[in-house]
Amino acid sequence: MQTIFFLSLLSLFPSFLFSQDSALFTPEKRKAFADHLFCEKDYLRASEEYEGLQSVNKSDSLSYYIGLCFLKMNDYEKAKDYFSQLKNSSLGEESRLLFLKTSFLLNKNIEGESDSSSNQFMNKELKTSFRRLELAAQIKAGMDQTNPLSLNNHFEESDAQILKSFADKFSHPNSKSPFAAALFSTLLPGAGKIYTKNYGDGITSLIVTGLFTFLWYDNFRAGHPTRAWIFAGLTGFFYWGSVYGSYISARNYNLEKEEELNNEFQSYLSSKNYFIPTEIEGSCK
Amino acid sequence: MKIVWLILVFSFSLFAQTDWQRWQRTEINYSETVNDSKRSYSLHADDPFEFLLKTAAVTYWFFISDVDGDNCPFDPSCSSFFLESVKASNIIEGTLMFADRFTRDFNVLNRSDYRVTRKGRLADPPEKYLLTTVRSKVK
């Protein structure tokens, strides 16, 4: 009995010795190291290790993980390429979902990106995720056809409420008309800026233009034509500056609001991980 | 010691992003430099009109602006803003942008809408006020 035990122990040695002889770069060890780097969020190094393995032995799983690395590093273009290649592989459903996510993050038109096979899922959870992200993309695009009913069908009630409010803001943005702002300031200097909630600058504009108008009038009345002309020029300078500034103020107001809304929506989706199950984005203990 | 380990573990992910792009050796400088925009006193111009404008601006800077102290809270200063605006657009748009900036300069109560630079000035680049502005420059 003792001899059998000893011989069985002895038989293990060649494999030990062999593995050590080929150093720390055997495919198994490289994979283990790459997974470790991935879990340490050292994604570039992890992707390089996966790529090294890929050159020896190509596999869908390695491509998927390389795609994940790029996704995590916010290099969405590269991630998208990897997930696109895997659409019909054994990891097709996960890849299609992550492809949709990268397209969304790249602000690409999701309708144009998807094909007929895109929304065919065997896994119910992934199918739900896919549909939810599609709806989120429609909301962001400000599509009026985002049906409140379909939001209720696909989301929890609290999320559906939040998304409805976002849908409303995207489809009916609270913007200011630059032309109206310019027109208001043409009628009353600074009024356009007040319209864009730029109260301080609006009032300053009114005071400055008003003051120079008074000096223009006063000097003209007092018989100082040269000074009157100088003040007339300054009045015109500030008056037209106010008209131009009001137009720009409204334009900038709209851009800032749009950016704010986008950031708010993005941070909401990010808090929900874009409705994607976290397990498919690499599991780490 | 346990606390040190905990801090190490939790802070690890903060550093991970450093290596999301390959990097090379960096020359470390003991001296400190503050990269704030500086006035260019060069009279080099692409056309006669720009030359005239620059001459006027440089004369103003040399005899008045550089001697009368730090009166403009913005970066770039009003005169530089004017030069840059005209260069980025045309004389009419540049002048209108300058008039608008001048008015905003009078408004001493509203300074919170601007980002503060390292030298404590209010960042107010002309790109933000061009008719054909780049979206990212607005904020």
Add this chain to the structure above:
Amino acid sequence: MKSFWLLFIFLISVETGFAQLQLEKQLTFAESLFVQEKYFDAITEAKRLSFFDITSQYSFRVNSLIAESYRQGGKFSEAVHYFTKAEIAANNVKELFKTKIEIIKINILRRAFYLVDHQLDDMGKDARFAADSSSLQYWRGWNYLFHDDWEKAVETLGKIDSAATLKNICEEVQKKKYSVSFAKGLSVVLPGAGQIYTGNYVSGVLSLGWNVLLGYLTVQAFSADRAFDGMAIGTLLWLRFYNGNLSNAEKFAVEKNELIKNETLDYLQKNYQGLKP
């Protein structure tokens, strides 16, 4: 049966020896990448070694190598992070001291003055480093130097004989530096004088010219009973140029001092032969 067991033990030893050899080879590989200035790759290979070094016997060397690589890439936070790990893995007091000083050097470079001060205080109180007090004093001197406190740097470095050269350089800087309050004081009395003191002659003369002219116009307006004009010129113009003169005197002195400091730091970086951050 006994001989079988002896053979088994022998094979176990060979096995361990192989593993040891592989890790040693990996360390040499990582170090060779470091020498070739391939710091990013050196870190990758050091991390690989660390991952397979189950007993953490290479922990100190690996973490020091990673930290040093990050330092070469100018990534100070990461360098300090890994030096701290190396500090925890230090095998003896010598390694511990060396690592702590490396952290201090990086903190000096990133101008974390109060942190360095605190770290040096802590080390000073530690009985294990009692024999290294002059070294601590030396790095304290560098800390003052980077903090632009040349007087304290001279005082601190003066306590160490081996730092005489560095002390002399700091003394030179102290002598060369301009007094900001003196420059301003000069300009209070005579507009432009502070600017001339700091070597900005053109600005000083222009400032003096404007102040004389506008002062004259103000006085003239008042003496001709044109009080409104006098007030307008006095407050809107003369006062503006007078204040500009004061702020310029201060600004020029500060700028000159900054230049002297930077030139000295640059000189020390390129030419100083002793230990430096």
